[in-house]
Amino acid sequence: MASSPMASSTPSPRPNLLFRHLRGQRSPSEFAAVIRRAAREIGERVSCDARYIGRVEAGEIRCPNYAYERVFLHMFPGRTLTDLGFAPRSAVRGRGARALSEAPAPHTTAPAPHTTIQLYESSPSGPTGPETHECDPYEIQSHEESDVRRRAFMSGTATVAAASLGPFGLASQNPAAATAQRGGRAGEAEVSAVEEAVRKIRLLDDRHGADGLYRRAGAPLRTAYALLDAGTTRQSTADRLHAGAGELAISVGWLAHDSGRFDDARSHYAEALATARMASDPALEAHAFCNTAFLARDSGRPREAVRASQAATRAARHLSSSRLLSLLALREAGGWAGLGDKAGCEQALTRAHALFDRGPSDADPEWMTFYGPAELEGLEAQCWSALGDWERAARHARRAAGVASAQTPQFTRNIALYTAELADDLARAGRPDEAATAGLRVLGLLDEVQSSRIQSMLATTARVLLPHRRASGVCGFLERHASLPRAV
Incomplete structure (x- = not known):
């Protein structure tokens, strides 16, 4: 996404003195080598070097991507990202996110903290501004692959928060909305409001899923495109506004x-x-x-999924992100699998693994931070399932669940998703006892995880296992599944 340099009045990054203290007497190169070695211990690959260490210590990297996060938490057990000197992830989630007080507002007299496209009307029961709680390393996961990573409400406070959401609208005093309504030109404050809307929608989607959000997301999107029609005073502002409006359209499209x-x-x-x-x-x-390819696969249009993935790859060719190209290769593999083209699928999977093995980079887009080793295995499992190779699909689903359990043990929603995929693949592979065991593990997680996708997968697995109800463990799984409360 295009972006413009920060205005000269923007405060310089705050040095990360805590991280510098952790380096001790080691040189940046020596510390980078220690980090790479720690990454190998947990099966991660990070391209850490002295330049990366320098950027962290200078405060240029406010919050690391998920690969580095896992490595740092492995190196310093018992500490959180904020203990290591990083900003809470909620403060930097999404492209263009920044502290509202830092956003210059040369085209409006309204104070910067009000320069947001409101997702809620002000009310005692609804959020009224950016969240300020500390970063939970396992709390936020990006939104691309499945509803379970956004729609799974952790029992307790998350459910209460979801129930208390206010209406999704634009406050009348909002500068971006006011500018759009009066036809005035958009400036830095209005563009920052659009970028903030993208960030907030992604955060809400991460925590609460698309249900209930989509119908409320139209107002910010209409405002963004009204601002585009109004025009801007500078080309750099226009570039940011186009990028922000486009990302907002993708976010709303994902909710749909x-x-x-x-x-x-x-x-x-x-x-x-x-x-x-x-x-x-x-x-x-x-x-x-990329999103179009994913939608095409889910809509039963696999050839379109292939074409859209290839178009995305051409667009991303010069963006210097191997992880992005790897994800796009997996999107293409899913399309080939849907067409029943095993050779085409295998070629795309080989390319996806080779690109993934190059490791993350600073050029990786913020929206795809969900994409790690477990997701790679999970997406490959889906390809082999589509091709009817249930044994191979089960092998990759088992790896996905294992990696997720080892690297993010508190992230029960991912573990539940991959284990549900494993149960379905095992059932179709003719291994009912193992499928029932995996299914029971998923059922044990449903007190913490609510997901229509997982419920649907378990229902399918139960139907496949019905003829094997006399096999070891199957009857117990079927009875426990039958006792689940049905969604209204």
């Missing part, structure tokens, strides 16, 4: 996609793609095509 509104999602993704083309923004174009 994730909640089963495939036609609406297709329209929003097309809108984002048109915005990317008009702004000559290859990063936004790659993101739009």
Whole structure:
């Protein structure tokens, strides 16, 4: 996504003195080698060097990506990211996120803290501003692959928070909305409001899922495109506004996609793609095509999934992100699998693994921070399932669940998803006893995880296992599954 340099009035990054203290007497190169060695101990690959250490200590990297996070928490057990001197992830989640007090506002007299596209009307029961709680390393996961990583409400406070959400609208005093309504030109404050809306929608989606959010997300998107129509005073501002509006269209499209509104999602993704083309923004174009490919696969249009993935790869070719290219190769593999083309699928999977093994980089887009070793295995499992190779699918699903359990043991929603995939693959592979054992593990997690996708997968597994009800453990699984409360 295109971006402009920060204004000269923006405060310089705050040095990370805590991280510098942890380095001790070692040189940046020596400390980088220690980090790479720690990464290998847990099966991660990070391209850490002295330059990365320097950027962290200078405060340029406010919060590390998930690969580095896992390594740092392994190196310093018992500490959180904030203990290591990083900012809470909620403060930097999403492209363009920044402290509202830092955003210059040369085109409006309203104070910067009010320069947000409101997701809620002000009320005692609803949020009224950016969240300020400390970063939980396992709390936030990016939104791309499945509803379980956003729709799984952890029991207790998350459920209460979801129940207390206010209406999704624009406050009348909001500068971005006011500017759009009066036809005035957009400046830094209005663009920052659009970027903040993208960040907040992603955070809400991460925690609460698409249900209930999609219908409320239209107002910020309409405001963003009204600002585009109004125009800007500088080209750099126009580039940021195009990028922000496009990312907002993708976010709203994902809410539609994730909640089963495939036609609406297709329209929003097309809108984002048109915005990317008009702004000559290859990063936004790659993101739009990536989501289009995912939607095409889910909609039963595998050939379109292949074409969209290939188009995304062409757009991303010069973005210097091997992880992005790896994800796009997996999108293509899913399309080939849907077409029953095993050779094409295997070629794309080989390319995905080779690109993934190059490791993360600073060029990786913020929106794909979910993409790690467990997700790689999980997506490959889906490919082999589509090809009917249940044994191979089960092998990769088992790896996905194992990696997720080892690297993010508190992230029960991912573990539940991959284990549910494993149970279904084992059932179809003719191993009912093992499938029942895996299914029971998932059922044991449902007190903490609520996901329509997991419920649907378990229901399918139960139907497959019905003829094997006399096999060891199967009857217990079927009885326990039958006792689950049905969704209203």
